[in-house]
Amino acid sequence: MRAVIAREAGDESVLAIGSAPDPCPGPGEALIRVRGTSVNRADILQRRGLYPPPPGASDILGLEAVGEVVTSPPGAAIAPGDRVMCLVSGGAYAELLAAPASNCIPIPAGMSFEEAAAIPEVFITAFQGLMRLGGLQPGDTALIHAVASGVGTAAAQICAAAGARCIGTSRSPGRAAAAAPWGAEPLPVTTGEFAPSVLSMTNGHGADVILDLVGARYLEDNIACLARHGRIVLTGLVGGRRGEADLGTLLARQGTITGSTLRGSTVPEKAEIMRDFADWALPLFAASTLRPVVHAVLPLAEVAEAHRIVEADEAIGCVVLVP
16 A cells, blocks of 8 residues: 655655555454545654654554545444544554544544544544543633644634633734634734733633643643633643643642543543544534634645644644545
């Protein structure tokens, strides 16, 4: 099969199309003919040599895919010919993919593969962070960092669907405003400080849930603008792994910080997350309450350009690759 091969760790120029053995599905796995995948920050980190795949996972990039089931294991809820989207620990930048059948859910009826490719990783990351771990409730205020990203645009829509207020940050005023169509109130973070603005915008209440894709750089301000009993869910570390903060403020506000990564979840854990997501979100996609946000669709052969666009923060939403 054709697949993206990374010759070595480095910039996007190390990526090229090459040949790889067809995957051989193991117990409980389906064989998927890939019709689309999206570029995620984790792919970029892996390409740089900073985020190796878990033991036993494919070293081919790609953590999500949409496509058609070729073969399925006995007793699976999916069958050959079904259109599905799935989460995997690697291998999606290819024409064929072996994926746990339990981690495959239907593509919403009437949706193209290109659109559906902008759903799995970003919407499920946002759903896991806001709803399952953050306990987002109607009337809550959510602070979404990197709101113009794939996860950010998904999170803004989930907030609106859940009846919650969304404040969305970005270092660029234009990117902060770009998520306004999905209900986010823009908050440019040009100096790195945002806590005073969040407290002002909420009349001193603060954010009930913070979905943080940045990490250490935002830790101090996250705690400073957290509401009483507020929840910080950390889903990315593009702003560093180590930071300092006033834990006395966290203690006084009885707040929590929870780490979340889909790639590090076990197959049963991912299956449970995806079942919850499908039950909650698929009817909302069918009603167009939720919509995938596609910045660009590129052929797999242009994977280097896709990585450049995402790494340069040019994309609003997802950059989709199609074999």
